[in-house]
Amino acid sequence: MGIYDTLNAQQKKAVLQTDGPVLILAGAGSGKTRVLTHRVAYLIDECGVNPWNIMAITFTNKAAGEMRERVDNIVGFGAESIWVSTFHSSCARILRRYGDRLGYGTNFTIYDTDDSKQLMKDICKRYQLETTQLKLRQIMHAISRSKDNLVGPDEYAMSAGNDYIKSKISKAYTEYQSALLKNNALDFDDLIMKTVELFKKNPDVLEYYQDRFRYIMVDEYQDTNTAQFELIRLLADKYKNLCVVGDDDQSIYRFRGANIRNILDFEKYYKDATVIKLEQNYRSTQQILDAANAVICNNLGRKDKALWTDVNDGEKVHLRQFDTSQDEAKFIATEIGSLKRKGKLSYDDTAVLYRTNAQSRELETRFRYEGIPYDIVGGVNFYSRREIKDLLAYLKTIDSGRDDISVKRIINVPKRGIGATTIGHVQDYADQRQISFFEALCEADQIVAVGKSAAKLKAFVDMIMSFRSKQQKMSLEELIKDVISVTGFMDYVRTLDDDDNSSDDNDRAQNVDELISGIAAYEENEEIEQPTLSGFLEEVTLVSDIDRIGDDNEKVLLMTLHSAKGLEFENVYLSGMEEGVFPGYMTLQAEDSDPEAIEEERRLAYVGITRAKRNLTLTAAKRRMVRGESQYNRLSRFVDEIPANMLDKQRPLSASDYLFDGGESIDDYEGAEEFGRGRDMFDDDPDDGSDGYSGIKPAYAKGLSKGAGSSSFASGSGKSELAGTYRIKATPKPKVTKPRAVPPDKPYIAGAGATHAKGSLAGISKGMPMKKSLPDYVVGDRVEHIKYGKGVVKALEDGDRDYKVTVEFDDCGQKIMYAAFAKLKKL
DNA sequence: AAAGCAAGCTTTTTT
DNA sequence: AGCTTGCTTT
Numbered sequence: 001m002g003i004y005d006t007l008n009a010q011q012k013k014a015v016l017q018t019d020g021p022v023l024i025l026a027g028a029g030s031g032k033t034r035v036l037t038h039r040v041a042y043l044i045d046e047c048g049v050n051p052w053n054i055m056a057i058t059f060t061n062k063a064a065g066e067m068r069e070r071v072d073n074i075v076g077f078g079a080e081s082i083w084v085s086t087f088h089s090s091c092a093r094i095l096r097r098y099g100d101r102l103g104y105g106t107n108f109t110i111y112d113t114d115d116s117k118q119l120m121k122d123i124c125k126r127y128q129l130e131t132t133q134l135k136l137r138q139i140m141h142a143i144s145r146s147k148d149n150l151v152g153p154d155e156y157a158m159s160a161g162n163d164y165i166k167s168k169i170s171k172a173y174t175e176y177q178s179a180l181l182k183n184n185a186l187d188f189d190d191l192i193m194k195t196v197e198l199f200k201k202n203p204d205v206l207e208y209y210q211d212r213f214r215y216i217m218v219d220e221y222q223d224t225n226t227a228q229f230e231l232i233r234l235l236a237d238k239y240k241n242l243c244v245v246g247d248d249d250q251s252i253y254r255f256r257g258a259n260i261r262n263i264l265d266f267e268k269y270y271k272d273a274t275v276i277k278l279e280q281n282y283r284s285t286q287q288i289l290d291a292a293n294a295v296i297c298n299n300l301g302r303k304d305k306a307l308w309t310d311v312n313d314g315e316k317v318h319l320r321q322f323d324t325s326q327d328e329a330k331f332i333a334t335e336i337g338s339l340k341r342k343g344k345l346s347y348d349d350t351a352v353l354y355r356t357n358a359q360s361r362e363l364e365t366r367f368r369y370e371g372i373p374y375d376i377v378g379g380v381n382f383y384s385r386r387e388i389k390d391l392l393a394y395l396k397t398i399d400s401g402r403d404d405i406s407v408k409r410i411i412n413v414p415k416r417g418i419g420a421t422t423i424g425h426v427q428d429y430a431d432q433r434q435i436s437f438f439e440a441l442c443e444a445d446q447i448v449a450v451g452k453s454a455a456k457l458k459a460f461v462d463m464i465m466s467f468r469s470k471q472q473k474m475s476l477e478e479l480i481k482d483v484i485s486v487t488g489f490m491d492y493v494r495t496l497d498d499d500d501n502s503s504d505d506n507d508r509a510q511n512v513d514e515l516i517s518g519i520a521a522y523e524e525n526e527e528i529e530q531p532t533l534s535g536f537l538e539e540v541t542l543v544s545d546i547d548r549i550g551d552d553n554e555k556v557l558l559m560t561l562h563s564a565k566g567l568e569f570e571n572v573y574l575s576g577m578e579e580g581v582f583p584g585y586m587t588l589q590a591e592d593s594d595p596e597a598i599e600e601e602r603r604l605a606y607v608g609i610t611r612a613k614r615n616l617t618l619t620a621a622k623r624r625m626v627r628g629e630s631q632y633n634r635l636s637r638f639v640d641e642i643p644a645n646m647l648d649k650q651r652p653l654s655a656s657d658y659l660f661d662g663g664e665s666i667d668d669y670e671g672a673e674e675f676g677r678g679r680d681m682f683d684d685d686p687d688d689g690s691d692g693y694s695g696i697k698p699a700y701a702k703g704l705s706k707g708a709g710s711s712s713f714a715s716g717s718g719k720s721e722l723a724g725t726y727r728i729k730a731t732p733k734p735k736v737t738k739p740r741a742v743p744p745d746k747p748y749i750a751g752a753g754a755t756h757a758k759g760s761l762a763g764i765s766k767g768m769p770m771k772k773s774l775p776d777y778v779v780g781d782r783v784e785h786i787k788y789g790k791g792v793v794k795a796l797e798d799g800d801r802d803y804k805v806t807v808e809f810d811d812c813g814q815k816i817m818y819a820a821f822a823k824l825k826k827l
Numbered sequence: 828a829a830a831g832c833a834a835g836c837t838t839t840t841t842t
Numbered sequence: 843a844g845c846t847t848g849c850t851t852t
Contacts, residue, residue: 060841086842088842089842113842137838188841192842252840253841255839255840256842356838356839356840357840358839378841381841415829415830417830418829421829542842543842560839560840562839582839585839586838587839601840627843
């Protein structure tokens with residue numbers, strides 16, 4: 001039986017167990033993709049299953065592509081009719097076919113996060129839903145979670161009851177859904193939720209797909225949410241040939257609704273499920289696995305398992321701690337450079353991972369400086385870059401015009417003298433008549449309020465119309481080029497960052513070129529029967545950056561830990577191993593209320609560690625700039641969780657190699673001397689009380705973070721010692737600065753003495769009086785304003801930061817202003 | 828009415 | 843550091 005003999009016993013069992021529900025708990029690097037592809041081959045070659053009846057679902061297009069490729073290689077005939085795709089594109093495909101049953105046109109557009117946000121913004125404005133307590137972000141999040149849990153707007157409304165916040169969200173949800181429907185658009189979450197709805201309301205459609213997908217395999221099962229589970233459950237309900245593969249230890253998408261119970265409770269739901277554990281790792285050295293196991297075993301409530309390997313040679317996991325994040329970046333870049341020169345690594349087998357996208361900047365700078373080729377994955381997705389989204393909005397508008405968000409996006413891009421007010425008038429007109437924004441534009445001359453702007457609107461409509469007629473006889477590539485030239489798009493692109501430094505001047509132009517090539521490539525792809533504009537647009541919105549990386553270039557990859565899931569590299573640098581960075585600041589803040597959050601961070605650490613095949617280096621900085629503030633962070637707890645004897649804690653090269661270059665004086669590091677030198681990695685016994693951090697408990701970091709939030713200084717204080725708040729997350733060494741006045745469980749914030757009056761200085765900018773003073777006028781006095789002229793003081797109110805004064809002006813009516821601003825002169 | 832400019836406010840992670 | 847918001851200028 002050839003190919004199956006190369007599998008280990010557990011893998012073989014997973015391949016041969018074709019019928020009924022199967023749960024494969026596949027540890028990192030345990031060869032699960034191999035199992036899945038062999039399973040597909042086995043189904044076809046040995047069990048006589050028609051390839052047409054097999055479905056394999058993944059989360060990313062990249063994973064789908066890889067699986068497809070490997071299936072193609074191993075399956076002799078019919079591989080192309082196996083349905084291998086992501087949740088989102090599978091659903092999109094189903095809805096393109098049956099979406100009309102739910103009232104959507106089959107050429108619906110798919111909104112990305114950006115589009116959804118734009119739409120929600122409009123809704124919030126119209127119904128005045130946004131308040132200080134309820135931010136757009138929260139609304140979007142609440143709705144997204146509801147959709148993940150298959151809670152529609154009506155059900156949400158019922159559960160909202162008298163809750164003020166919830167009823168506002170409910171209103172937003174209802175309006176948002178109806179706006180989406182009107183725009184013939186679906187957001188990411190809708191793709192799943194609406195497909196489930198389709199199946200539930202249309203048993204005939206469900207049965208069609210049940211019969212089609214008689215064998216279903218789901219990869220990364222630990223990341224499925226409730227809606228995705230339901231989707232799979234429905235599809236598999238008739239034949240129950242459902243094989244899910246996952247690793248509860250790698251569940252890192254809880255924040256976007258992934259329900260870890262899906263994998264933990266699989267056996268409860270499917271009582272007759274076969275469970276198979278794959279624990280032998282074929283990727284990493286034992287040293288790396290030991291470190292990974294040491295970290296992950298601190299999580300509770302996981303399925304018990306431990307990775308092991310045959311590979312026993314290998315180096316210890318390296319740990320390097322630096323004074324500043326610049327030093328850290330410099331180390332990573334120079335070490336990669338020098339190892340490369342020695343022939344000890346190749347760039348394309350090396351990755352630098354970090355917790356947040358923001359951390360990529362410093363690394364990027366350093367990599368450029370050292371001349372090391374790199375690629376950054378993620379951050380701003382290629383297709384969400386401004387210039388790209390603008391062009392896509394043109395294409396969407398040309399394609400249908402039903403999507404108001406796209407039309408509004410480009411109506412004044414490049415600038416053609418159509419502003420917010422005019423757009424508002426057109427929208428009002430459209431609302432009154434229940435027509436789309438674009439339809440309203442077509443009737444611009446009927447809209448009284450827009451006045452002479454109507455001509456500009458008409459010109460815009462004519463332009464779109466002419467694109468539409470050209471589209472008939474043009475290829476997509478020609479069309480986009482035409483759009484670019486007719487609109488003068490490149491001139492506009494050049495205006496986008498002229499204030500900025502030279503480096504990314506060409507980036508946007510290059511992005512445009514890349515988009516053109518992307519379109520050309522799409523048209524030439526012979527796998528697509530009929531290249532269409534909407535087809536291209538769909539492909540584009542469902543693609544993430546990770547899907548676009550090829551393995552052909554010799555480049556170091558920089559990416560977040562999340563993006564790195566499913567990938568592997570010979571050499572991995574895990575940077576920013578600091579409390580407050582990783583685990584992140586938000587997690588620490590919520591530690592008490594949400595203990596699961598820290599476990600998710602730990603799983604992320606586990607994912608990061610297990611990406612490495614042979615060399616793993618953990619790096620940290622004592623001091624780091626975050627949003628313009630210096631943060632002093634202690635080493636990450638995840639580092640502490642790795643027993644010291646498993647780590648190589650080589651002292652960094654001498655200080656002169658990593659520190660104080662470029663003319664910085666030692667004085668610049670004063671803060672570091674005082675606060676940052678706490679426990680460093682050479683202190684082998686973190687709990688002996690001899691280091692500066694003993695006794696710090698999570699509450700500490702929590703308190704500190706909160707304190708820091710309110711201690712921001714006004715920019716007006718310039719470069720004074722207090723400017724640039726020190727956000728200190730680690731306690732200082734007691735002997736140095738521990739202020740007796742501050743109780744040990746309270747954060748110590750540098751300069752806190754000057755800022756305890758919360759917010760008293762915030763918001764006061766340059767040249768303004770630093771303190772409020774009682775005006776020399778009282779209610780009833782006549783005063784003079786430099787611009788508004790004379791008037792009578794109607795009210796004087798003592799506000800937080802300044803006196804609020806209300807004046808009834810003789811000429812300009814009533815105005816409310818801050819006394820310090822108004823500079824009123826008593827008459 | 829639109830464009831340009833300064834100041835505030837904010838951010839994990841992504842299909 | 844980046845983006846939205848509000849204010850001023852044309």
